[in-house]
Amino acid sequence: MLETTDTEALARQTRITLARNAASTATARRGLAVSGAAGMGKSTALQLIGKRHEKAERTRLDRITDSAFAPVVYAVVPPATTPKMLMQAFAHWLGLPVLQRATAQTVTEQVVSVLRTLGTTLVVVDEVHNLTTNRQAGAEAASALKQFADRLDATFFYAGIDLPATDLFAGNMGRQIKARMIVHQMRPYGIGSKADREAWTELVLGVEDLLPLAGHEPESLAEEAAYLWDRTGGSIGALRALLSDAAIGAIIDGAEKIDRRRLDATATDYAADEHHKAQAIRPAQPRKRGLKRAQ
Numbered sequence: 001m002l003e004t005t006d007t008e009a010l011a012r013q014t015r016i017t018l019a020r021n022a023a024s025t026a027t028a029r030r031g032l033a034v035s036g037a038a039g040m041g042k043s044t045a046l047q048l049i050g051k052r053h054e055k056a057e058r059t060r061l062d063r064i065t066d067s068a069f070a071p072v073v074y075a076v077v078p079p080a081t082t083p084k085m086l087m088q089a090f091a092h093w094l095g096l097p098v099l100q101r102a103t104a105q106t107v108t109e110q111v112v113s114v115l116r117t118l119g120t121t122l123v124v125v126d127e128v129h130n131l132t133t134n135r136q137a138g139a140e141a142a143s144a145l146k147q148f149a150d151r152l153d154a155t156f157f158y159a160g161i162d163l164p165a166t167d168l169f170a171g172n173m174g175r176q177i178k179a180r181m182i183v184h185q186m187r188p189y190g191i192g193s194k195a196d197r198e199a200w201t202e203l204v205l206g207v208e209d210l211l212p213l214a215g216h217e218p219e220s221l222a223e224e225a226a227y228l229w230d231r232t233g234g235s236i237g238a239l240r241a242l243l244s245d246a247a248i249g250a251i252i253d254g255a256e257k258i259d260r261r262r263l264d265a266t267a268t269d270y271a272a273d274e275h276h277k278a279q280a281i282r283p284a285q286p287r288k289r290g291l292k293r294a295q
C-alpha cells in the first residue's frame with residue numbers, strides 16, 4: 001500500500017472527525033464519505049484508516065490481543081439492499097446467527113448490542129451506492145442506516161461510487177445524512193500540469209517499487225509515465241493491475257524486468273482499454289511524447 005495524497009488527506013480528516021466525535025457527546029456525530037469511480041482506491045484507503053484506528057485503540061487501551069475488543073468493523077453493502085440485508089451484512093461480519101424470520105429492527109438491535117459490547121468506535125460501510133431509495137425497500141435502507149448510526153456511539157465512514165448523486169444523499173433521510181457528512185472526492189490522477197505529472201510519476205515509481213523483479217532497473221518506468229497514464233486514465237487501480245500483470249509475465253518467462261514492449265503486450269481491464277482508445281483518437285495524442293520529455 002502506498003501513502004498517496006488521498007490517503008494522507010483522509011488520515012488527517014479522520015483524526016479531526018474522531019477527535020471531534022469523542023469530544024462532543026450531545027450533538028450529532030460527524031461522518032466521512034469517500035466518493036469516486038471504481039478503482040480510485042476508496043476501499044484501500046478506508047481499510048488503511050481502519051487498520052490504523054484498530055492498532056491505535058488497542059495500544060491506547062492496552063487491549064492488544066483482546067479478542068473481545070473490536071474497535072473497527074468493516075461491512076460491504078450488497079447490491080439492491082433492503083434494510084434487513086443491510087443489517088444482515090453487519091451480523092454476518094460479526095458472525096452472528098440471524099433467524100430467517102427476524103425483522104430489520106431485530107437484527108439492528110442484535111448488531112448494536114454486540115458492537116457496544118465489543119467497544120466499536122469506527123464503523124466503515126463500503127459500496128454504499130448499493131443503497132437505493134427509488135424503491136420503498138431502498139428508502140427504508142437509508143433510514144435503517146441512519147437509525148443504526150444514531151443508536152451506536154461510533155463514527156461512521158462510508159465509501160461508494162459517486163455518492164453525492166446516489167440515493168443515500170437524496171430525499172429527506174439523505175438531507176439529514178448529508179448535513180453531518182464530510183465528502184472526500186477521489187479523482188483519477190491528472191497529467192495536465194507539471195505538478196500533476198510529477199504526482200503521477202511519483203505514483204508510478206511507488207508502484208514499480210512494489211514489484212518483486214530481480215532484473216528490473218529501479219525508476220526506469222519514470223520514462224513511461226505518460227504512456228502509462230494513457231493506458232490507465234490515471235486510475236491507481238488500473239495502474240497497479242497493469243504493472244502487476246506485466247510483472248507476472250516477466251517472472252513467468254524469466255526476463256524479470258518491465259519495458260515498453262512488455263507493457264504493450266500486457267492487457268488492461270476493459271474500462272482502461274476504453275480510455276486508451278478514446279485517447280488514441282484525440283488529435284493531441286502525438287504531443288504526448290513531448291510531454292514526457294518535459295518531466
Ligand SMILES: Nc1ncnc2c1ncn2[C@@H]1O[C@H](COP(=O)(O)OP(=O)(O)O)[C@@H](O)[C@H]1O
Pocket residue numbers: 001002003004007036037038039040041042043044045236237238240241
Ligand atoms: N494507496 C494505495 N496503494 C497501493 N495500491 C493501491 C492504493 N489504493 C488503491 N490501490 C490499488 O488499486 C486497486 C483498486 O483500489 P480499491 O481500493 O479497490 O478501489 P475502489 O474501492 O475505489 O474501487 C487496489 O486493488 C490496489 O491494488
Ligand SMILES: [Mg+2]
Pocket residue numbers: 042043044126127
Ligand atoms: Mg471499493
